[in-house]
Amino acid sequence: MEWCQVRTNPERRQALVDAAIEVLADDGARGLTFRAVDKAAGVPAGTASNYFANRDDLLTQAGARFYERLQPSAETMSQLTDGPKTRENVVALMREVVGRIEAFRTGYLAQLELRLEATRRPELRKVMTERVRADIDFNVRNHLDSGLPGDKESVLLLYLALNWLIVDRLTLPEVFTEEESAALIEAAVHRVITASD
Known part of the structure; x- marks a missing residue:
């Protein structure tokens, strides 16, 4: 009992x-x-x-x-839905996401381990694929519903670019300083989301 x-x-x-x-x-x-x-x-x-x-x-x-612990705060969701519909707000949101992930360093490193393990374990690969796909869909849907500039492809390109920046920041932190990271996030948003979006 x-x-x-x-x-x-x-x-x-x-x-x-x-x-x-x-x-x-x-x-x-x-x-x-x-x-x-x-x-x-x-x-x-x-x-x-x-x-x-x-x-x-x-x-x-x-x-x-990992995904449960990385849920955005109510304040971040409010900034997404009620904040200005500008590229600058997208930059601020992307910096918040990168900062939130960097703050949970062990979680992200564990995710990298799980991804490698998933290449050898079909059941884990299935679960991880579903979870990552759901996270991507969540981010795309929220971005489009918020009315922020940019389309689905913009969100996907930012996802891909910023994930590798996060990998470098968490595994080889001397490659890019915090200041360089912030500048790269801004540059990525400004190049992916054009002024006419």
Whole structure:
């Protein structure tokens, strides 16, 4: 009876998934074991194995948790929907997104690990593809619905360009300084979204 209660404790499950993200970022996919997650979460040995059917289940849930933790704030959503319909507002929004992702460095590094692991695990690839596609669609839909300048292709091009900037900032931070990063974001928006959009 107690085992069933522990297994369905949502706060404990969330803490374990968050710990899995930290393990992925620190030790890579090969280092992701139930024992490592238990240690990172500071729980008794064997706890993670009570919550996840297997390692693949843990990998999949870690991938989904990244997106949960990166949801934009109400203030950001208000800036999107109610802010000025200008390229400058798009620049501000793109800087906010990059800053939010950089602030969750371990989450993004864990995502990179999961993407590499997905090349070898068809079920994980399926889940990751669905989740990334949903995130892209969410961003395109919100941008178009907001009335900001730019079209679907503009959003996709910014997604592609800024993701690689984020990879460099989080893996090789000496390549681009914070100031260079901010300038590159502005340049990308101004080149992708023309004044007539």
